[in-house]
Amino acid sequence: MNMIEAINSALDTMLDRDPDVVILGEDVGYFGGVFRATAGLQEKHGKTRVFDSPISENGIIGVAVGMGAYGLRPVPEIQFADYIYPGLDQIVSEAARIRYRSVGQFIAPMTIRSPYGGGIFGGQTHSQSPESLFTHMSGVKTVIPSTPYDAKGLLIAAIECDDPVVFFEPKRIYNGPFDGHYDRPVQPWAKHPASDVPKDYYRIELGKANIVRVGEAVTVLAYGTMVHVALAVVEELGIDAEVIDLRSLVPLDIEAIETSVRKTGRCMIVHEATRTSGFGAELSALVQERCFYHLEAPVIRVTGFDTPYPHSLEWAYFPGPIRIKTALEKILKD
Amino acid sequence: MADRQSTPKSNLAPLSLHVPEPPSRPGDAPDFSHVEILKAGVTPRPAEDSDPAAMRDHAYGLVRVLDDDGAAVGPWAPKLDAETKRRMLKYMLRVRAFDDRMYRAQRQGKTSFYMKCTGEEAVAIPATMALDRDDMCFPSYRQQGILIARDYPLIDMINQIYSNSADPLKGRQLPIMYSSREHGFFSISGNLTTQYPQAVGYAMASAAKGDTRIAATWCGEGSTAEGDFHAALTFAAVYNAPIIFNIVNNQWAISSFSGFAGGERTTFAARGLGYGIAALRVDGNDALAVYAATRWAADRARTNKGPTLIEHFTYRSEGHSTSDDPSGYRAADEKTAWPLGDPIERLKAHLVASGEWDDDRHEALRTELSDEVKAAGKEAEKNGVLGHGLHQPFETMFEDVYADMPWHLREQMEQALAEKDAKWPK
Numbered sequence: 001m002n003m004i005e006a007i008n009s010a011l012d013t014m015l016d017r018d019p020d021v022v023i024l025g026e027d028v029g030y031f032g033g034v035f036r037a038t039a040g041l042q043e044k045h046g047k048t049r050v051f052d053s054p055i056s057e058n059g060i061i062g063v064a065v066g067m068g069a070y071g072l073r074p075v076p077e078i079q080f081a082d083y084i085y086p087g088l089d090q091i092v093s094e095a096a097r098i099r100y101r102s103v104g105q106f107i108a109p110m111t112i113r114s115p116y117g118g119g120i121f122g123g124q125t126h127s128q129s130p131e132s133l134f135t136h137m138s139g140v141k142t143v144i145p146s147t148p149y150d151a152k153g154l155l156i157a158a159i160e161c162d163d164p165v166v167f168f169e170p171k172r173i174y175n176g177p178f179d180g181h182y183d184r185p186v187q188p189w190a191k192h193p194a195s196d197v198p199k200d201y202y203r204i205e206l207g208k209a210n211i212v213r214v215g216e217a218v219t220v221l222a223y224g225t226m227v228h229v230a231l232a233v234v235e236e237l238g239i240d241a242e243v244i245d246l247r248s249l250v251p252l253d254i255e256a257i258e259t260s261v262r263k264t265g266r267c268m269i270v271h272e273a274t275r276t277s278g279f280g281a282e283l284s285a286l287v288q289e290r291c292f293y294h295l296e297a298p299v300i301r302v303t304g305f306d307t308p309y310p311h312s313l314e315w316a317y318f319p320g321p322i323r324i325k326t327a328l329e330k331i332l333k334d
Numbered sequence: 335m336a337d338r339q340s341t342p343k344s345n346l347a348p349l350s351l352h353v354p355e356p357p358s359r360p361g362d363a364p365d366f367s368h369v370e371i372l373k374a375g376v377t378p379r380p381a382e383d384s385d386p387a388a389m390r391d392h393a394y395g396l397v398r399v400l401d402d403d404g405a406a407v408g409p410w411a412p413k414l415d416a417e418t419k420r421r422m423l424k425y426m427l428r429v430r431a432f433d434d435r436m437y438r439a440q441r442q443g444k445t446s447f448y449m450k451c452t453g454e455e456a457v458a459i460p461a462t463m464a465l466d467r468d469d470m471c472f473p474s475y476r477q478q479g480i481l482i483a484r485d486y487p488l489i490d491m492i493n494q495i496y497s498n499s500a501d502p503l504k505g506r507q508l509p510i511m512y513s514s515r516e517h518g519f520f521s522i523s524g525n526l527t528t529q530y531p532q533a534v535g536y537a538m539a540s541a542a543k544g545d546t547r548i549a550a551t552w553c554g555e556g557s558t559a560e561g562d563f564h565a566a567l568t569f570a571a572v573y574n575a576p577i578i579f580n581i582v583n584n585q586w587a588i589s590s591f592s593g594f595a596g597g598e599r600t601t602f603a604a605r606g607l608g609y610g611i612a613a614l615r616v617d618g619n620d621a622l623a624v625y626a627a628t629r630w631a632a633d634r635a636r637t638n639k640g641p642t643l644i645e646h647f648t649y650r651s652e653g654h655s656t657s658d659d660p661s662g663y664r665a666a667d668e669k670t671a672w673p674l675g676d677p678i679e680r681l682k683a684h685l686v687a688s689g690e691w692d693d694d695r696h697e698a699l700r701t702e703l704s705d706e707v708k709a710a711g712k713e714a715e716k717n718g719v720l721g722h723g724l725h726q727p728f729e730t731m732f733e734d735v736y737a738d739m740p741w742h743l744r745e746q747m748e749q750a751l752a753e754k755d756a757k758w759p760k
Contacts (some may be wrong), residue, residue: 022539022542048542049542053569054565054569054572055566055570056564056565056569058531058561058565059531059565059566059568059569061566062528062530062531062532062534062535063531063532063538063565063569064535065528065531065532065535066472066531066532066533066534066535066536066538066549067535067536067539068535068541069470069520069532069535069536069544070470070535070536070539070540070626071539071540072539072543074535086561089528089533089562090562091527092526093523093525094523094525094528094532095530097523098521099525099734099735099736099737100506100734100735101506101507101511101513101516101521102503102521102733103502103503103506103513103514103734105513105514105515105516105521106513106515106520106521107737138735139735139736141736153340161737162737163736163737171481199461207740231349242617250740251736251740251741251742252742254742256740262448270336291711310352313719
């Protein structure tokens with residue numbers, strides 16, 4: 001399966017398993033979603049389980065909060081992460097806090113799915129990576145898969161989770177694991193082992209990172225598309241890096257990070273989002289606080305620039321192989 | 335900037351910006367001359383399955399039952415027995431006694447904050463009595479009457495207000511932001527109108543599950559300007575959600591008169607019609623009219639005929655909250671000049687006129703309720719008041735952020751516990 005098919009399979013599996021799971025969002029019903037993630041689900045499960053919504057992100061999320069209060073397990077879709085902002089008040093002030101403020105009388109067991117990230121010539125409003133807005137909110141979990149196998153297992157775990165989860169799907173790798181070389185043909189998922197996705201139910205626990213490459217020289221922390229880009233650079237340069245796919249940003253697998261950095265003594269953080277106050281800042285601070293005496297070089301961040309995501313200068317903006325290579329060489333020399 | 339300073343075209347009158355201004359301000363005589371009060375009983379009662387497009391008169395008119403002599407007149411007069419009406423009056427008096435006591439408690443420093451609903455008792459209590467006990471209410475912060483009408487214990491309300499050791503919300507919430515699933519009272523949020531789409535979602539869930547329960551929600555007229563109001567009405571109309579939207583038009587949003595919510599040009603009920611939602615405009619100080627309108631809307635929702643919007647036309651008699659002084663922005667004696675009177679006095683007059691009540695019983699009940707609230711307050715004070723000691727174990731601050739406590743909160747909890755002895759030595 002590619003990542004779209006894996007997500008579709010996760011949704012199908014959960015619609016089958018739990019009669020309280022409902023899917024709503026713009027174009028998700030009859031049409032099956034602009035990225036096909038919900039294709040066929042309405043036909044199979046019916047219009048009251050999978051349905052189209054008005055174009056209103058605050059409405060979609062607000063209604064999902066109410067459905068959760070009733071006892072359903074809604075999976076709202078926001079068509080692009082760039083369009084989640086009208087729903088922010090409902091996420092930060094409501095979904096994230098209902099359990100806390102009501103002492104558990106009401107909960108918001110919802111999973112907000114949303115395609116995110118760039119590398120697709122999406123310009124300013126089809127490329128953003130707003131994950132740090134959500135990692136900054138107490139009460140919300142933030143999850144980002146990087147393979148079809150993880151996407152299905154993590155999405156099932158997110159849907160089953162009684163906390164609100166923001167589930168960002170790196171749309172650049174819906175169809176294949178992009179390695180950052182935009183000038184080369186894209187490899188399809190079929191050639192990647194993680195495209196072997198079980199049809200049936202399985203889950204990947206939230207809060208557990210995945211060490212995708214074991215190494216000794218430097219720890220690379222990444223998630224989403226950047227896992228594949230970083231991995232490709234490491235392989236091309238022949239560096240013995242340990243590459244960790246965080247998978248879940250909150251809760252974070254701090255143990256995996258600490259163990260790795262104490263072993264390697266070096267830490268590079270890679271994300272596509274803009275740098276200032278991005279999630280890399282939190283990761284960097286945590287590594288500095290907890291691994292300070294093991295560090296042999298300053299923690300380094302490879303990120304998008306602090307500008308809106310440009311259209312024509314996409315590959316100048318994207319933290320691709322050259323920016324990662326430069327950073328790796330620097331951190332290994334320090 | 336430069337391009338905005340072009341010379342106005344000499345052949346056109348310059349544009350002007352309209353900034354609404356209420357009819358009267360401090361120092362002025364109160365002015366309600368713009369308020370048109372229809373006579374009780376003149377508004378017809380349409381069938382519950384009426385097409386919203388045919389309800390123009392109900393969105394721009396005023397459903398009233400109680401006339402100036404206290405008689406219940408016209409097609410909206412609900413057929414309620416005397417016992418039920420006396421219970422309604424008792425709940426309204428209980429809320430008023432409660433508000434008075436808690437307002438004083440705030441002034442005495444027992445809590446940080448309070449909000450009264452004086453003059454608006456009828457928009458919550460008769461409405462709640464017209465709903466089924468298991469219908470879910472999504473209130474704003476000024477419908478404490480819902481809890482009262484569902485016999486929520488006064489002492490638990492006070493414990494919440496005092497943030498004490500028995501506070502059901504463990505001291506986490508600002509006073510009056512109650513929550514009780516058991517009483518069909520959804521957790522109150524400080525963020526205005528967020529409850530509107532949530533109530534629609536609850537109603538949609540009930541419909542999707544083939545349940546028979548409906549939802550009701552309340553917001554003020556000021557809050558109708560929020561985007562969530564628009565989203566909620568759109569979703570309710572699209573999915574024919576079984577819901578009642580209540581707009582409590584008490585004419586003031588803190589210091590802003592209803593003109594700043596768009597009330598100068600139309601009624602708030604009329605907003606419903608534009609979405610294809612049945613709309614009623616009701617005398618919000620007429621308990622029987624509110625009861626009848628809510629029953630109408632509840633029957634409509636419960637028979638899959640869809641949502642209803644009810645504007646309750648009322649007046650906020652007191653300050654917005656204990657942190658507000660209305661003498662800074664409105665005429666001093668508006669409260670007494672307000673033409674729709676006091677909801678408690680009007681229901682009382684009706685019961686007296688029908689021989690079902692009298693002044694002595696009224697005064698006796700008032701005293702009884704005042705004593706009841708006082709006793710509940712004393713009981714609650716045994717659990718502590720705000721600022722007098724630490725009423726909740728420290729670790730509770732970190733619980734319920736998530737279903738399970740993640741490592742970072744566990745670490746912060748340990749930090750807080752370590753600080754405790756230094757900050758508050760035993």
